Amino acid sequence: MAPTKRKPVLLDFEKPLSELETRIDQIRELAENSDVDVSGQIEQLESRASQLRQEIFSGLSPAQRIQVARHPRRPSTLDYIQTMSDEWIELHGDRGGSDDLALVGGIARMGGRSMVMLGHQKGRDTKDNVARNFGMASPGGYRKAMRLMEHANRFGMPIVTFIDTPGAYAGVKAEEQGQGEAIAYNLREMFSLEVPILCTVIGEGGSGGALGIGVGDRLMMFEHSVYTVASPEACAAILWKDAGKAGKAAEALKITATDLTQLGILDQTLPEPLGGAHRAPLQAAETLKQALLDNIETLSQLAPAELREHRYQKFRKIGKFVEAS
Amino acid sequence: MSLLDWFANRRKAEPTNQAQPERDISDGLWTKCDACGVMTYTKDLRANQMVCLECGHHMRVFSEERIEQLMDADTWIPLNEQVSPIDPLEFRDRKAYSDRIRDTQAKTGLTDSIQTGIGQIDGEPAAVAVMDFRFMGGSMGSVVGEKLTRLIEKATAERLPVLVFCASGGARMQEGMLSLMQMAKISGALERHRDAKLLYIPVLTHPTTGGVTASFAMLGDLIVAEPKAMIAFAGRRVIEQTLREKLPDDFQTAEYLVQHGFVDLIVPRTQMKATLAQLIRLHQLPSAKVSASTGAASLNGAGATRDTASSSAS
Numbered sequence: 001m002a003p004t005k006r007k008p009v010l011l012d013f014e015k016p017l018s019e020l021e022t023r024i025d026q027i028r029e030l031a032e033n034s035d036v037d038v039s040g041q042i043e044q045l046e047s048r049a050s051q052l053r054q055e056i057f058s059g060l061s062p063a064q065r066i067q068v069a070r071h072p073r074r075p076s077t078l079d080y081i082q083t084m085s086d087e088w089i090e091l092h093g094d095r096g097g098s099d100d101l102a103l104v105g106g107i108a109r110m111g112g113r114s115m116v117m118l119g120h121q122k123g124r125d126t127k128d129n130v131a132r133n134f135g136m137a138s139p140g141g142y143r144k145a146m147r148l149m150e151h152a153n154r155f156g157m158p159i160v161t162f163i164d165t166p167g168a169y170a171g172v173k174a175e176e177q178g179q180g181e182a183i184a185y186n187l188r189e190m191f192s193l194e195v196p197i198l199c200t201v202i203g204e205g206g207s208g209g210a211l212g213i214g215v216g217d218r219l220m221m222f223e224h225s226v227y228t229v230a231s232p233e234a235c236a237a238i239l240w241k242d243a244g245k246a247g248k249a250a251e252a253l254k255i256t257a258t259d260l261t262q263l264g265i266l267d268q269t270l271p272e273p274l275g276g277a278h279r280a281p282l283q284a285a286e287t288l289k290q291a292l293l294d295n296i297e298t299l300s301q302l303a304p305a306e307l308r309e310h311r312y313q314k315f316r317k318i319g320k321f322v323e324a325s
Numbered sequence: 326m327s328l329l330d331w332f333a334n335r336r337k338a339e340p341t342n343q344a345q346p347e348r349d350i351s352d353g354l355w356t357k358c359d360a361c362g363v364m365t366y367t368k369d370l371r372a373n374q375m376v377c378l379e380c381g382h383h384m385r386v387f388s389e390e391r392i393e394q395l396m397d398a399d400t401w402i403p404l405n406e407q408v409s410p411i412d413p414l415e416f417r418d419r420k421a422y423s424d425r426i427r428d429t430q431a432k433t434g435l436t437d438s439i440q441t442g443i444g445q446i447d448g449e450p451a452a453v454a455v456m457d458f459r460f461m462g463g464s465m466g467s468v469v470g471e472k473l474t475r476l477i478e479k480a481t482a483e484r485l486p487v488l489v490f491c492a493s494g495g496a497r498m499q500e501g502m503l504s505l506m507q508m509a510k511i512s513g514a515l516e517r518h519r520d521a522k523l524l525y526i527p528v529l530t531h532p533t534t535g536g537v538t539a540s541f542a543m544l545g546d547l548i549v550a551e552p553k554a555m556i557a558f559a560g561r562r563v564i565e566q567t568l569r570e571k572l573p574d575d576f577q578t579a580e581y582l583v584q585h586g587f588v589d590l591i592v593p594r595t596q597m598k599a600t601l602a603q604l605i606r607l608h609q610l611p612s613a614k615v616s617a618s619t620g621a622a623s624l625n626g627a628g629a630t631r632d633t634a635s636s637s638a639s
Binding site: 177208 | 405407408410411413414416417418467468471474498499500501502505506507509510512513514515517519520536538539542543544557558559563568570572576577587
């Protein structure tokens with residue numbers, strides 16, 4: 001028996017596309033069992049499918065983009081690290097009594113250079129997700145991240161962070177251990193580091209939980225990633241008093257790569273394979289690797305003091321207000 | 326509807342009208358304590374800095390009152406009062422953000438949810454910011470970020486301690502990601518202030534939550550809080566909903582944070598000014614007398630410029 005293909009996880013707006021693809025598969029199967037030549041027909045259908053995919057994915061609404069960003073098969077931090085790096089050793093612990101599995105990190109070699117890589121880690125299946133707390137890091141996770149970043153700083157390694165979290169964990173234990181303090185500390189200390197810091201939103205960037213490893217010299221985002229001040233669901237519940245208005249909130253909050261470029265927050269958008277990064281993870285990893293290496297090359301030219309000054313000015317400029325004279 | 330029915334309905338309707346105890350400090354001759362319910366003559370309550378004379382409950386005070394309680398008379402020099410919010414996302418929930426700004430400004434007389442300035446506390450010069458919960462729940466958007474950053478930068482340049490009175494629901498959603506980024510911007514300014522070995526003390530007042538807790542509220546060299554202030558990253562309701570577990574009564578109070586090591590000391594409002602001045606003085610090096618007096622001189626200079634500015638404005 002032929003190995004069964006892993007059933008693709010389909011998003012609702014992909015339905016018309018999937019119907020077309022099912023038909024293509026059916027015809028192909030039919031052709032295998034008979035001598036009729038259908039290659040021309042298949043080619044035609046496939047080009048239509050590709051066109052349809054292009055149409056669907058070029059016009060995604062913010063709410064649909066969130067679905068792609070949260071896609072269960074979307075490549076995770078460890079997927080990218082393991083694909084991109086030549087060597088990788090994961091390190092553990094915050095040296096304060098915990099090792100958070102929702103935020104992973106370690107030392108990697110990529111493009112001949114050692115660097116510290118870290119990021120939020122979502123689970124690959126339900127069981128893994130429970131262990132990873134769905135990528136919602138605890139105070140210990142942010143402290144582990146800081147410890148690794150300080151390590152990078154000491155040994156002159158660039159820091160590469162991957163953002164993919166619905167938000168920092170909101171629970172009794174997290175409050176007790178100082179979730180606010182853990183994030184705040186990172187925000188301040190990341191300004192003091194004297195090595196290049198590159199941050200990439202690979203999936204969803206959820207509020208303070210994302211920013212806690214998101215203060216860098218360059219902010220990059222994959223095309224279908226989102227970065228939000230508050231989850232659209234929470235925002236809808238608070239401002240519209242109706243969680244059902246999440247789609248509307250997603251629209252209003254301006255969370256896409258295009259929006260954030262316009263607001264002067266995002267530096268670089270990484271194109272995704274057609275249909276989303278999960279359709280061709282290797283291709284997505286290659287794009288990311290190239291972008292990271294290029295940026296590290298550029299930033300390594302700067303003296304430590306310059307690097308810090310640039311980082312400060314990058315954030316200093318963000319904000320929109322008027323000043324009456 | 327008979328006349329009797331009409332009376333019956335009216336009587337039924339009455340309690341609901343009264344069930345909204347809107348505390349109005351400005352006009353009411355008497356004020357009812359939210360905690361113990363005792364009515365106090367408002368003038369006496371004000372004299373006690375809005376701390377209930379009966380039970381010690383700290384009622385909410387707004388920025389002008391706070392500045393008055395804290396700063397030495399005639400030393401307060403407000404900064405960047407002309408910085409005002411805009412609506413960069415053209416955000417509209419049930420009401421357009423631009424309308425919300427205009428209405429709240431008209432109602433409160435504030436430009437946004439923070440006042441910043443320089444002045445003296447018991448003779449000690451300091452850069453001070455006071456958040457105001459009346460303005461959209463003290464939420465932090467671009468204006469809070471900009472005014473606070475400018476204040477911290479000025480304090481770093483003039484070698485002044487920074488005090489920030491926090492009162493906030495968190496990041497302002499109506500400005501989207503611009504609000505989130507203010508957390509980083511302010512933290513960056515604090516890093517420079519810290520690098521210059523200067524003192525920063527946030528004072529956490531009720532309530533301090535969300536993005537403010539996850540940035541400048543928790544970055545103090547020392548962290549002070551008012552009694553019973555609610556201090557949280559995630560709100561109690563959010564946690565209760567996601568976990569479906571009952572939370573301890575003192576959860577997320579100032580006292581709870583002291584117990585868990587995140588707040589240095591709880592200071593009653595009536596002792597706040599004296600305590601802060603004492604803390605500032607304890608951090609002055611023996612040689613600091615000289616720099617303190619130059620600080621005062623530069624303050625006077627700034628005061629003079631401000632006078633000319635306000636006279637030219639009028």
